[in-house]
Amino acid sequence: xxxxxxxxxxxVRRHRSPGDRVWVTHGTEVFDVTDFVELHPGGADKxxxxxxxALEPFWALYAVHSQPHVLELLREYKVGELSxxxxxxxxxxxxDPFAGDPPRHPGMRVNSLKPFNAEPPAELLxxxxxxxxxxxxxxxxxxxxxxxxxxxxxxxxxxxGRALSLSLPELRSRFPKHEVTATLxxxxxxxxxxxxxxxxxxxxxDIGAISTARWGGARLRDVLLHAGFGERRDGEWHxxxxxxxxxxxGAPYGASIPxxxxxxxxADVLLxxxxxxxxxxxxxxFPVRVVVPGVVGARSVKWLRRVAVSPAESPSHWQQNDxxxxxxxxxxxxxxxxxxPAIQELPVQSAITQPRPGAxxxxxxxxxxxxxxxxxxxxxxxxxxxxxxxxxxxxxxxAGERPAPGRAWAWVLWELRAPVAAGAELExxxxxxxxxxxxxxxxxxxxxxxxxxxxxxxxxxRVTVAR
Ligand code: HEM
Ligand code: MTE
Numbered sequence: 094x095x096x097x098x099x100x101x102x103x104x105v106r107r108h109r110s111p112g113d114r115v116w117v118t119h120g121t122e123v124f125d126v127t128d129f130v131e132l133h134p135g136g137a138d139k140x141x142x143x144x145x146x147a148l149e150p151f152w153a154l155y156a157v158h159s160q161p162h163v164l165e166l167l168r169e170y171k172v173g174e175l176s177x178x179x180x181x182x183x184x185x186x187x188x189d190p191f192a193g194d195p196p197r198h199p200g201m202r203v204n205s206l207k208p209f210n211a212e213p214p215a216e217l218l219x220x221x222x223x224x225x226x227x228x229x230x231x232x233x234x235x236x237x238x239x240x241x242x243x244x245x246x247x248x249x250x251x252x253x254g255r256a257l258s259l260s261l262p263e264l265r266s267r268f269p270k271h272e273v274t275a276t277l278x279x280x281x282x283x284x285x286x287x288x289x290x291x292x293x294x295x296x297x298x299d300i301g302a303i304s305t306a307r308w309g310g311a312r313l314r315d316v317l318l319h320a321g322f323g324e325r326r327d328g329e330w331h332x333x334x335x336x337x338x339x340x341x342x343g344a345p346y347g348a349s350i351p352x353x354x355x356x357x358x359x360a361d362v363l364l365x366x367x368x369x370x371x372x373x374x375x376x377x378x379f380p381v382r383v384v385v386p387g388v389v390g391a392r393s394v395k396w397l398r399r400v401a402v403s404p405a406e407s408p409s410h411w412q413q414n415d416x417x418x419x420x421x422x423x424x425x426x427x428x429x430x431x432x433x434p435a436i437q438e439l440p441v442q443s444a445i446t447q448p449r450p451g452a453x454x455x456x457x458x459x460x461x462x463x464x465x466x467x468x469x470x471x472x473x474x475x476x477x478x479x480x481x482x483x484x485x486x487x488x489x490x491x492a493g494e495r496p497a498p499g500r501a502w503a504w505v506l507w508e509l510r511a512p513v514a515a516g517a518e519l520e521x522x523x524x525x526x527x528x529x530x531x532x533x534x535x536x537x538x539x540x541x542x543x544x545x546x547x548x549x550x551x552x553x554x555r556v557t558v559a560r
Contacts, residue, residue, distance in 0.1 A: 097123075098173045102146075105175075106199055109145040116172070119148045119164075123173035129166075142214055145199040150227035154220040190236045195375040198227045204296040208233040209376065212301030219446040219462050219506045222493065223274070224304035226369055231376045232279050232302065234346055234411070235338040238396050242380045247364070251402025254321040261380055264364065267319070268311035273361045274494060275386040275502035276466050277393060278303040280416050280436055283444065283552075284545035290537045293545030294425075300444040300552065303464065305503050308384045309367030313400070314356045316364060322402055326352055333407040334383050334394035345399075347409030348392045350385055350437065352402065359500060360470075361386050364397065386502035387470045389436045391416045406435060421541045428543060436546065439468035441533055443476055443507075443525035444552040452556045456515035461489070463552070464504045467527035472501035475526040478509040482520035483535070483551065487511070489523070501528070517558040524551045 100123050108116035108125070115127045117140075130137045135155065143151045148167075152158040191207040201211035213228040224230075242261050249257040259267070281295050282302035313332070318324075330352035335345040354360045363384040366373055373379040378395030385392045391411055406412050417433040443465035448454050459480075465473040476489040493505035513519065524533045534540050537550045 097171065099176045100173045101176050102196055106145040109199065110141070115141065115144045117143050117148050118146065118175060119167060121175045121177070122171055123175060124167055124170040125172040126167075126170045129170060142200045142217065147198065147227070150198060150225040151200070151217070153225045154217060193239050194237045197231070197376070201228065201231070202299070202301065204298060208235055209237070210296050212298060213304070215300050215444075215446045216449060218301055218304070219464050222305065222503070222506060223307055223369055226306070226371060226374050226377070229304040229306060229368075229377060230277075230279070230302050232281075232390060233338075233376065235340060237375050238337040240337060240380055240396060245380055247381060247397060248399045249316060249320045249401075250399075251322070252404075253323070253326070254317070254402060257316075257320050259316075261366070264311055264316075264381065265366065268315045270309055270367075271312045271315075271361070271363060272307060272309045272367075273363055273384065273386060273502060274305065274307045275361070275384055276303060276305040276504045277384070277390040278439060278442065278466065279390045280439070280546040281544075281548075282442070283548040286550070286552075287537055287541055287545040287548045290541050293541075293543055295545045300446065302390075303442075303466065303504070306368045307370065308363055308365040309370075310363040310365035310381070310384070312358075313362040313364055313383070314358060314360075316400070317356055317402070322356070324356060326402075329404060331403050331406050333399075333401045333403050333409075334392075334397055335399040335401075335407075335409075336378075336394050337396040337398045344410070346394060346396075346411060347407045348394050348412050349403070349407035349409075349435075350388065350392050354385070354388075354437075361500065361502065364400075386500075387438055387468050389416060389439050389468075392437065415544070416546065417544070418547050419542045419544075421539065424543055437468075440547060440549050441465075441467040441471070441473070441525050441527040441531045442549045443473075443523050443533065445521055445523050445554045448521075448554065448556050450554045450556070453559045454513065454556050456513060456558050456560070458510050459513045459519075459558075461509045461511070461521055461523075463489075463507055463523055465491075465507055465523075465525035466504035467501070467525070467531065470496075470500045470502060471527040471529055471531070472496060472498075473505045473525050474528055474530075476505070476507045477524050477526070478507075479522040480511060480513070480519050482553070483522050513558045515558055515560045519556050519558065521554045521556065522551050 279302035331349040332355035333349040382395040445463040447462040489507040489509040
């Protein structure tokens, strides 16, 4: 058998365009597919999405690749092997607190590298109901902590219960594993559209700060009841979470949810250790994270170290002084974070993933695709789509799981096919309706807020139809 040169992932990553050659990996093998790019039956642009990294998460979206002839074809382009002893980059925390962050897929659209914040390309987002782990959006405020699963302990405490310290095997064996398909969405999803009205502070997320996974873990309810906390508590109580990631002052990432949601058997709140059937990836909270379905992503605390029942909300910056909405007139001189409630359940949302803004689409039948989701377990009952800026509408076809009433934690993917005439200029618009008949606002201006959160106006995409 031929001996191949050995490359690191970092070397592969440098080959991301035909000019620099296009390299990809599959398993431990490295391929130079530059000459195949133009021959790809799925289009040159698709291969380039994976350039510099692994094919697997993309192929997970397109099952046409799980045929022997595809691997045979790929074999012709083999140029090397991945270095077997490739160690994760040595964490040199003194110089760079992010040096120990895990490797990521280069196909992600990065909004900030340190801390790492990235979203999948919009057109891939709706190619499968469950988002592959490597393409799931990532929102980190701090460096990713390195956790040794053997010494990991989860502390559970608070008045009226007994303090627990659970190892990972204890969490897995003492409580039944519960699985929930849930969408996570960041409060800042679609912030870029809000900035176009007036600048806001925050990462310029496009429409991809949202993803869906099948989560597996212990129910928070079971753990709280095991620790002696009751089904109900009189007065105001919260369940506070702390992560193992700390800021320079030593304060951990933290957030809280109301006690009632934490213990409700219908709210499906998890202490998750699995994501799409695999152990949690480091970026998504290894070894244990909270998943609060139907609630803003900020409360689903990753790298969970402590759960505390408390009469007050989490004292964390991210609970008290961030992730809140305000009147459009409030600016950084007048804002008083104490006056607004912390965001919990999110409003109804939808966006168009295909075609992309500015695209030239072929005449004939146009397929418009997107996602829709609402907070609080409210099912999306309808998505309306317009091709003429909102003058006329048609209801899209919805696809998704059939959820139990009030527990629609996952998005629906939708599609509308319509004939379009050569040379036409289209303004495609979508808007979703949830089970409470909540609707999205038609424009961004009236919901503008200084932090750019809760951006859920009708999504508009302009395209031209080629002649
Ligand atoms: C189709 C190979 C990367 C998306 C195909 C087919 C082959 C192929 C042989 C035709 C399969 C059949 O119909 O039997 C490859 C190779 C790749 C690669 C060797 C890596 C170098 C990708 C990536 C994506 C992608 C990264 C997505 C991001 C697609 C799609 C089709 C397709 C959407 C279906 C096209 C259609 O039937 O309309 N690919 N592919 N491919 N590929 Fe890939
Ligand atoms: N948990 C910790 N410990 N640290 C964080 O920075 N970010 C939060 C939440 N949990 C965060 C965290 C925010 S704002 C969001 S939107 C989600 O994690 C994102 O989860 P994901 O990165 O798995 O998509």
